[in-house]
Every structure is written in C-alpha cells, then in structure tokens.
Amino acid sequence: MSTGKIQFAEQEGTFALKFVGEVRLTLSSALDATIETIFGARNFTTIIIDLTETSNIDSTTLGLLAKLSILSRQKVGLLPTLVTTNPDITRLLESMGFDRVFNIVETPVPCPECLHEMPAQDVSEEQVKAKVLEAHRILMELNEHNRAAFRDLVTALESH
Structure with a gap:
C-alpha cells in the first residue's frame, strides 16, 4: 500500500490541493484543518483539487471534499474544480454524485512546484470519529x- 499525501498552495486567492497516492482517513484531520484555513482566508476566490496522481481515495476524504464544495458555493457561489485523468477515480467521483457539486476536468494544476505538503495533525480518536461521521453524513x-x-456506517458510528 502506497503512502498518500496532500500538497497545498495558494496564490492570489486561488487555492490548490494535490492528492498523491492513497489518500485515506489518516490525512482527514490535516485536510479538514486546511479547508478551515481556505475558507477563513479573506482573499478566497476559487479552489482546484488535483487528483491526477491519486491512486485511491476513501469515503471520509470524499465527504470532506463534498464539505469543501458546499462551503465554496456558500462563500463565493462557485463550484470548485476537480482534476482527474484516472478513469477509476473519475468513475468513483461520478458514482458519488460529485459531477453535480464540482467541475470535473482533465487539465492538471498549474505551478506544481508551488505546492507544499500539509503537516500531519495530532488528533484524538474521538475527533477522528467525529470527522468520519461528518464526512459520511455529507456524502449521504x-x-x-x-x-x-x-x-449502516453512520448508524454504527452514532451508536458508539
């Protein structure tokens, strides 16, 4: 199993995220913290998420991406852009209904050298559970x- 990472850059109100490898639950706290940073920025205008080097993405991460789309529509009235060239990832996104809440394109992020890796977040098991629950509720x-x-997953998480 390859280790995943998320890279981040901002230039003049355009925010870029690049997901590399297998992006899973272990990166969800860092992603959520970055989402909060993006929407706390006064100069936010748009966001691009590059999935061209993503080999796998889990449902918690997808839920956080859906949250990002909702916040983008609320803040600036625009759908964020997802970039994917992997047919399996594109199919997954479409099956989750992402083609209705994102602009899905095949053109990579400009300035990949501008991206830097997001730092890991130290969070409790309870905080992780809360993020997983939030992400899956959004997907639903x-x-x-x-x-x-x-x-069933949401019901199980709510009962524990």
Whole structure:
C-alpha cells in the first residue's frame, strides 16, 4: 500500500490541493484543518483539487471534499474544480454524485512546484470519529445511492 499525501498552495486567492497516492482517513484531520484555513482566508476566490496522481481515495476524504464544495458555493457561489485523468477515480467521483457539486476536468494544476505538503495533525480518536461521521453524513446528502451505501456506517458510528 502506497503512502498518500496532500500538497497545498495558494496564490492570489486561488487555492490548490494535490492528492498523491492513497489518500485515506489518516490525512482527514490535516485536510479538514486546511479547508478551515481556505475558507477563513479573506482573499478566497476559487479552489482546484488535483487528483491526477491519486491512486485511491476513501469515503471520509470524499465527504470532506463534498464539505469543501458546499462551503465554496456558500462563500463565493462557485463550484470548485476537480482534476482527474484516472478513469477509476473519475468513475468513483461520478458514482458519488460529485459531477453535480464540482467541475470535473482533465487539465492538471498549474505551478506544481508551488505546492507544499500539509503537516500531519495530532488528533484524538474521538475527533477522528467525529470527522468520519461528518464526512459520511455529507456524502449521504449528495444522492440516494450514497444514502443507502453509508446508512449502516453512520448508524454504527452514532451508536458508539
């Protein structure tokens, strides 16, 4: 299993995230903290998420991306852009309903050398559980398929 990482850059209100390798739960706290930073910025205008080097992405990360889209629409009224050239990742995004809440394109992020790796976050098991629950609730709101797919997981997390 390859280790994943998320890189981040900002230039004049345009924020870029690049997901590399297998992006999973272990990176969710860093991603969520970065989402908060992005939407706390006064100069925020747009966000691009580059998935061209992503080999796998888990549902918690997808839920946080959906959260990012919701916040972008609320703050600036625009859909964020997802860049993917991997047919498997594109299919996954479309099956989750992301084609309705993101602009999905195949053009990579300009200035990849501007990106830097996001630092790991030290969080408790309870905080991780809360992020997983939040992410899956958001995914469930996107479409009926997601609602059915994640209902049991959300119920289990809520009961513990």
